[in-house]
Amino acid sequence: MNTSPFVDEYVSFLNGFLRDDAKTLDVVFDCSSGATGPIMEALREKGKRKKEKREWAILNGQPDGNFPNHAPDPLHAGSLRALQKSVVSNGADIGVIFDADGDRVFFVDDKGRFVDPDVVAYLLLWSLRPNRFVTDAKDGWLVRRQSLDFTRDESLLGAKRIAGKTGHYAMKHAMRKNGAEFGCERSGHYYFKNFFYCDSGIMAAVAVLNALARLPYALSEFVDLLPETYRSPEINVPVSSSIAPAGLFAHIERTYKKDAKAISKIDGIAMDFADPDWWFNVRLSNTESLVRLNVEARDKATYDAQLKKLTTVLKRGIK
Structure with a gap:
């Protein structure tokens, strides 16, 4: 079929x-030898036909299921290396990397x-200005509070978070049910009402380029303006497939309830604390025998101490 x-x-x-x-930005794309390569090549060529200055470099644009240059997951060790080197050596404005099937x-x-994906989500909230948006339980203060002052539970951007x-x-169900125009997950999934409520790596890249074109400064300067917090990657703890999640979450809640402000x-259990200022989410994986843990704190001492304690509490609850 043609x-x-x-x-x-x-x-x-x-x-x-x-x-x-946005069409004049210097961009390096890494398609991870996956499905987005032919589409990005065609999108670049469409700009050329219109005689626009589209300075896009495309790495690993040829689909190849052997993934000869790096793993299909952009977060796998070493997957970002070629993109980072190309962005710096070419003086590009931004680098974009898709996973192999293009949904992240x-x-x-x-x-x-x-x-950080929280920064990307905040940039998109600033640019898209949705009335409502949906997040998962892992999104941090920057997204949840939409404010550069984390001491205030007051939205700077005015969007209603669901x-x-x-x-x-x-995510799609929550967006449709609540009339949300945008959705984001820390895992690199971004959902758009005008893309049939679906997640799309390419659509998210387009939205980020549009946002970057509107900024009065470089992306690195935007990142450096944001308040610093200490944020864990998603930490995976193996568990038995027969684990009773209700018992685990009840154990965690009993341990922390008296100090929690929310x-x-x-999705699993999430708890926020005011003094010291930190939060966590613990949930079961949808696809693997894992418990997934996320932590964020205002300072490193709190982050280190609370992550250590929570990991111990979690392991005791699993036994």
């Missing part, structure tokens, strides 16, 4: 969302530094 008419139509659809000033996307700034569960179905059980 699929080129469908590709052309899809590329035209995507190009329609790209602002004119991650970014590096003009200095080649990995950009807390949802992790996962494709749950408790959420939408």
